Amino acid sequence: MVSDEELKQKKKSKKKEKKMKKKRKHEEITKIEKEKKNISTSTDKDDVSQVTPKSEKKRSKKDKKQKKDKSKKKDKKSKTSKQEKSPKKIEEENDANTTEELNEAKNVKAAPNDDDLKIVGGRIVSFSADVMEPEPASQEHSTTLLLFYQYIEPVLDEDGFQAILEHVQVAGEKHQVTGRMRTSYEGLNCTLTGSYDGVRGWCKDLRDYNNGAYFADTEFKLTDNLPSGQAFPTLHAFKVDELVNYGLSGIKAPSIHMSGEHLEPKDYDKKMKEKDTVIIDVRNHYEASIGRFQPPVNGAQYIDPMMRKSTEFPVWLDKPETKDMLRGKQVLMYCTGGVRCERASALLRTKMENEDDTKALGIKGVFQLQGGIDKYFRDFPEGGSWRGKNYTFDKRFSHAPPALEGMERVVKKKEKEGKEAPEKAGIEVMGKCEACHKPWDMFRGKRRCPTCGVPSLICKECYQLDKDKIKKLDRSVRCDLCVKEGIRSKHQVREKVGREMEAYETKLREIYGFQPTSKKSKPAQRMDAPRKKKSAPNPKKITKLFVKNLCAKEVDQLQLCELIPGITHIEWIMDRKTGNWYGSVFVEVATPEDASIAVGSLHKQKCHGRVLNVSYLEPDPKSIWPHPKLKI
Known part of the structure; x- marks a missing residue:
């Protein structure tokens, strides 16, 4: 007998078999339908593939015929034109575009426009920097730069100074002007940026301040359409004793009414061509290193006072060798914007009236360039008697005569396009890289001279070598x-400046009764090794030393070699985060005896007020020491 459970299982198994059969039939049907569809689509594609190549071939043949016909027509036209025109005319037509672009670059507006006269009024010089960017975008080149200064005599009292300071700051916020303002009881010296209307509105408000009592005759110099990246981020007004730091504040300051005769750029350029004339560059030497006036051979004699700071000018002017150069001459002075010449020329004329040795020089006149180099470029867009670039203290960093900058851009554009560029177009490079001495005129980065602190003129390649730690600056x-x-x-430097300033102020006390303001510089500590040389045991004959706690402000390579005789290699240990040197070095000396003398004589000895730590250091066998690149 079959049980009920077995019957149930048989029924279930039969149902499963039926379901499986249905699934198989369904799968077979779907496969057949798919195959039919694939066959139909493939036939359609084959039909299309059979038709399209013929049509495409026909079209391509027609296109080729049309192209050939067009090229034949062009060849015929070019042949006929070449037969009709001479070679000179063909060359002229080929150079037409470049000459037009160069002429556009030379076309610089250096006179105030109607907006300037209406909005600002008074003395104003403006031009557009479009020549630097032939097709500037309105948003990318919408910055206006303002340069001006104004001395006020008699000097302001505290209330008058605070009132002007508040006015310029409030007006700056009103017109959204940014930049730097040197404010003093003796006037203003400003470099500002803003929009076209904003800067002009600010100038108008300053012109009208106190009914024009102070700034009615101020000359504003505007440059429009500069890149937006050259705008200052904020407005910073700060108080100073002098608009230019000559060390002549207060009672020492010569009156501005004693300043030299102001010559407009064209008259100044003519004066440079006269005999018995000297032209003094009142700027710092690092500024003059990349650009300066170059008078004609039979004209004025160029003089660079070789100053690091303006405070050195009064001392230089009082030197006997300077007076010999000025004897019986006309004296011309110039600077970037004119402000430095005001006090400099006034100082010379004051000495001519009050000091016997200067009176005896027979100076024939003192003149200064009105508006400085900046204004000269506007009247002489192709350079005139100028060579190189003009160093600036704004976001431009430096600039050249606008037509030369425009022509240089045209030349670069033609070179990129693979076209011939006109010769002798561009800016003469006057400076040299301080590391490799190749021609260079761009101050890059924040590096300064490690001994005197002026900006360093280093080329791009040398900066990269220093960054890659291949050749250290x-x-x-x-x-x-x-x-x-x-x-x-x-x-x-401190000793030299202090000694010269002390001698100069001694003379001031004798003639004018002034009290000294400069402090005596501390005597420089020499970096000499101790008198008694001692030797420390060196059984392993190690020649590598680790020197720690050197004075980072005073020690350089020369002094280190004087301290430790026999040095052949130096590795300056730089801080990883800041990249600065804080007084530790690895050195390699020539012999084990040199190493033992250095450790025995210098360890725990004072140098520049610091206790030195000098010890032997066994070279790591896994590393290369001494590295050839560290050789001095």
Whole structure:
């Protein structure tokens, strides 16, 4: 007998078999339908593939015929034109575009427009920087730069100074003007940026301040359409004792009414061509290193006072060798915007009236360039008697005569397009890289001369080598002025300046009764090894030393070699985060005896007020020491 459970299982198994059969039939049907569809689509594609190539071939043949016909027509036209025109005319037509672009670059507006006269009024010089960017975008080149200064005599009292300071700041916020304002009881010296209307509105408000009592005759110099990246981020007004720091504040300051005769750029350029004339560059030497006036051979004699700071000018003017150069001459002075010449020329004329040795020089006149180099470029867009670039203290960093900058851009554009560019178009490079001495005129980065602190003129390649740690820009890489004067440390500069200033102020006390303001510089500490040389045991004959706690402000390569005789290699240990050197070095000396003398004589000895730590250091066998790149 079959049980009920077995019957149930048989029924279930039969149902499963039926379901499986249905699924199989359904799958077979779907496969057949898919195959039919694939066959139909493939036939359609085959039909299309059989038709389209023929039509495409026909079309391509027609296109080729049309192209051939067009090329034949062009060849015929070119042949006929070449037969009709001479070779000179063909060359002229080929150069037409470049000459037009060069003429556009030379076309610079240096006179105030109607907006300037209506909005600002008074003395104003403006031009557009479109020549630097032939097709500027309105948003990308919408910055206006303003340069001006104004001395006020008699000087302001505290209330008058605070009132002007508040006015310029409130007006700056109103017109959204940014930049730097040097404010003093003796006036204003400003470099500002903003929009076209904003800067002009600010100038108008300043012109009208106190009914024009102070700024009615101020000359505003505007440059429009500069890149937006050259705008200052904020407005910073700060108080100073002098608009230009000559060290002549208060009672020492010569009256501005004693300043030299102001010559407009064209008259100044003519004066440079006269005999018995000298032209003094009142700027710092690092500024003059990339650009300066170059008078004609039979004209004025160019003089660079070789200054690091303006405070050195009064001392330089009082030197006997300077007076010999000025004897019986007309004296011309110039600077970037004119403000430095105001006090400089006034100082010379004051000395001519009050000091016997200067009276005896027989100086025939003192003149200064009205508006400075900046205004000269506007009247002489192709350069005139100028060579190189003009160093600036704004976001441009430097600039050249606008037509030359425009022509240089045209040349670069033609070179990129693979076309011939006109010769002798561009800016003459006057400076040299302080590291490799190749021609260079761009101040890049924040590096300064390690001995005197002026900006360093370093080329792009040398900066990259230093960044890649291939060739270090160490303390031996100094400005050309320090190299020329043999300055190798900061204390030498301080000692030299302090000595000269003390002698100058002694003379001021004798003639004018002024009290000294400068402090005597501290005597420089020499970096000499101790008198008694001692030797420390060196059984392993190690020649590598680790020197710690050196004075980072005073020690350079030369002094280190004087301290430790026999050095052949130096590795300056730089901080990983800041990249600065804080007084530790690895050195390799020539012999084990040199190493033992260095450890025995210098360890725990004072140098520049710091206790040195000198010890032997066994070279790591896994590393290369001494590395050839560290050789001095």
